[in-house]
Amino acid sequence: MQDIIQKITTEFTNRFGEDYTLIKSPGRVNLIGEHTDYNGGFVLPAAIDKSIILALSLNSTDECRLFSLDKQEAYEADIAGEIRKSEKAWPNYLLGVVDQLRKHDYEVSGFDCVFGGNVPIGAGMSSSAALEGGVLYGLRELFDLDIGPLEMAKMAQKAENEFVGVQCGIMDQFASLNGREGYAIKLDCRSLEFEYVPFSQEQVRIVLCDTGVRRELASSEYNVRREQCEEGVGVLQKFDASITSLRDVELAFLLRHQQELDPTVFKRCKYVVEENKRVIQAGKDLAQHDLEAFGQRMYQSHAGLRFAYEVSCNELDTLVDIARDTDGVYGARMMGGGFGGCTINLVDRAQVAAFTKRIKKEYAEKMGPEIDIYQTNVSRGTHVMAETQVDIRN
Incomplete structure (x- = not known):
């Protein structure tokens, strides 16, 4: 992970300058409880130590300037007016978050972001939820927004549902944002009530x-x-x-x-x-x-x-x-x-x-x-x- 952090901070410095906020947003596993989330049931996920790292800063423009370290691709979008979907897949996970912030009447202007990580893509560890939660958390910090973890999870889910177009449940975003070291989360997917359950890492x-x-x-x-x-x-x-x-x-x-x-x-x-x-x-x-x-x-x-x-x-x-x-x-x-x-x-x-x-x-x-x-x-x-x-x- 240290190598990834170094690459991200170096890339950000070379592109945008030395002033940034660094966010760590984990993937997740689900210990048990599959296909129960969309049936209003229970799940038992946990955040894990494979993560997306994001470096973000304000840029005093109306431009959202993004760089994916893993894909070695840059993307820019004007976010002053209507936020439009990209033909590329990956920018939509970030743009969808900005779209949700706007829909919830939060003021967001231009920012720069470089991100990458070691959450395997497509392996079921929710790299997309880690990215959504990470950029949302980062924008909350940059713009000093009053958004709690539960509201962030809902907004990140809606970003994927409404902007990306994937009809996922809320488990992935919730677990990534609310994880606690040494604990799984028993989550009621209907009420969103939850409790932390100790997970013994000394033995297993x-x-x-x-x-x-x-x-x-x-x-x-x-x-x-x-x-x-x-x-x-x-x-x-x-x-x-x-x-x-x-x-x-x-x-x-x-x-x-x-x-x-x-x-x-x-x-x-x-x-x-x-x-x-x-x-x-x-x-x-x-x-x-x-x-x-x-x-x-x-x-x-x-x-x-x-x-x-x-x-x-x-x-x-x-x-x-x-x-x-x-x-x-x-x-x-x-x-x-x-x-x-x-x-x-x-x-x-x-x-x-x-x-x-x-x-x-x-x-x-x-x-x-x-x-x-x-x-x-x-x-x-x-x-x-x-x-x-x-x-x-x-």
Whole structure:
């Protein structure tokens, strides 16, 4: 990370001058609770020590001047009037934040920004949310705006929904902005009430195994799953008008009305109802430092995603199967929307090297291509880096 910080500050100085504010905005993992967010349910994410670093300053113009270190691309936009989308994808994550600030009647003028980081793109660690939250946090500092973390999370989500055009839930932005070192966040995606749950990093390490698979099927099937859940809610409301989402449905009630539901819709609903219960219990497991129980819920979650929600794939299933038979692994499951991306594994710190060696070898033997593996820690949420913090390596 120190190397990235040095490159960003050097690039900023060469382009815009030596006066800047440095922001660190983390990616996130989701320990358990997949496809529950848009069903008004519970999730258990955590900010991680892979981050986007942003250097920002005011420039006394109406120009937004941006530079992506990773892409080695510059972009400029006039933000005095209507903010227009870029034909390039990456500037829209920053412009969308400016658009949201304007819609919320915050005064924002021209600024300069150089950014880059080590959050893998497309691997399910929410690099986009880290970027949105980072630039929003930075602009709050530069313009001395009175915006709390919850409002920032909502605005960052809307930037992605309305400007970028991705219909994500609020979990990613919330976790990135509100993370706390050594804690996961049990988040109620309906009320946005949350609590910090201790995550013991002395005993266990989070290891992410990236299949490298990026399938367009993921976005289209994501929308299908949302529609199927909404269809299920529509049917169940006929029997209980108080139901507004699958969050309100108990398993016994769902089973009583199984015959009224399309078989596929029933499977989708059953998974979501069970996953919500797993998240609640998993939070209790963490609070009691019961990693064995927590790990079993991760395996149960993957089985539900594989057989009931049907968003896994052969690559993800193979990784989970290898992990299940490896010493020192408490639990493993696919993470994210599905059809590719990463598995998340909780591994005993003393066994990480052996786990990494074995899973790379066996996956290559069974599937062919080599996988990328990332080790990460639960970390602090988005914040300003003071001059003395620049030497921090995580």
